[in-house]
Amino acid sequence: MTALLEADAVALAGRLGPTDFAMAGPELVCLVGPNGSGKTSLLHALARIGGPAGEVRIDGLRPEDLGPARRRRLLSYLPASRDIAWPLTALDLVRLGAGADEAKEAMAELDLTQWADRRVDRLSTGERSRVLIARALAASPRLLLLDEPVANLDPLWQLRLMERLREAVRRGQGAVVAMHDLDLAGRYADRLVLMDGGAVVADGEPEAMLGSERLGEVFGIERAEGLWRPRSIEPFPSPRT
């Protein structure tokens, strides 16, 4: 049986060292790591953005071999930036990645139907984020590559989005999601992948990963009484008097 995702020695010059990454079947993988650790670069390499080295196969197919129409059934990518160049309506924006019915369905799932005909520059940042997420989900690709999808979302929508990603896995999709909320990632992911210095440094089940020495080392944090704290408290220099 072909694996859902096979990435061999994918790399981006100066940002991501040669990295192997695989997903046997549908699962939710969360990428965690400090700023600049290579999470976005790995997502770029998997989505074939910026001329990465190495090879990616999704369901045994190389994305490069497919035209835009078939490629959007294979993968979708949500960038961390919420910038939108032109003030399209929300529905038109979602339709850039999908057909009309799929777009409407994805918007309904994210409770956006009422904003369908509103211009995206007249939505709040959180609503705009949901529109962009709906765009990434709409075509139901085999692999979702999402860069900080919960950023800008309120607590309810953070949870609802994670539930929606679990539902995607139930429907047979794979998801690689970069995020900073370790607790949220630990609660919903099938696998946590820890990145540091442009490389994958650890990969495993969430519970084991969150308790691991390595994760605390990479982030410089530790868990005490159920809360994450900095390992060493370096006081901020007080202003000179």
Add this chain to the structure above:
Amino acid sequence: MRIVARLPLLLALAALAAFAASLLLPWAPVAALLGQDRPLALALLWELRLPRALLALAYGAMLGASGAAIQGLFANPLASPDLTGTTSGAALGAVVTAYLLGFSAPLALALGAVGGALAALVLLLALAGPRAETATLLLAGLAISALAGALTTLALALAPSPFAFYDAYEWLMGSLVDRSLEQAAFAAAPALAAILLLLRLERPLDSLTLGEEVAQSFGHDVRRLRIEVVCLTAFGVGACVAICGAIGFVGLVAPIFARRLTAGHPGRAILPAALIGGVLLLAADLVVRAAPLGRTLPIGVVTALLGAPFFLWLVAHMRWRLAR
């Protein structure tokens, strides 16, 4: 059916009507000649009015289409062939070819103008970057226009012919008058080819709305897209400038109107922008003919007189929106 679906048809009809008006108006001399000397009347239509109407339609459409593509590429509603220095670059190329190198055949002029336009656009990309902020883009465009303008004046001053300035003046201001059908074809054929090829880029340009990364994840080669837009714009606009000189503002205004008809989609605006550009330039030429000044105004002056206030309104409008 939504009216939007019929828009290209309506715009095409408007362009056809403007084209017919350009051929037939003013009607009095045609009618008078038809009564007395039929061959002369046909010659008037065929040799004087047809090239002029054809040039207005083709040049206007080229400016509209390339303006829409450039605005989509830079993700900026203030980009256009004239504001990015492309038309000034083309004018410089044509002037150097004609007055310093001494080649004045239409083909040589067209090649010179295309080369100048290409150089200006490549310089702009190098200076401002692919997704420049409005201020950077306009400053870089302004600098390139100023440089090309100064070099054009220098080239004319250094030209062996003492009449170079006088000779080039009307052409530099932009003019559709007294061009032959052959000359019109020299501008119209490359313009038509460039517009048709630009229309292929609708989808990649639309997907740039979501940013370059997402467009790449869709499988669009953004680098190739950039090269295609730049080369096609230089090719089509360069050929038109070689025959008619530099005409401003149509390439800025037409796409802005066109995007109102395509609900903001930058790529889908290419066809409507081409049709609107054609109508605008045909209309400006009718204004030129109707103006009771006793002599013919260069059409570039008319588009600037109408376009500059629109540009000022646009800048004020953007400032107001940003300040809100």
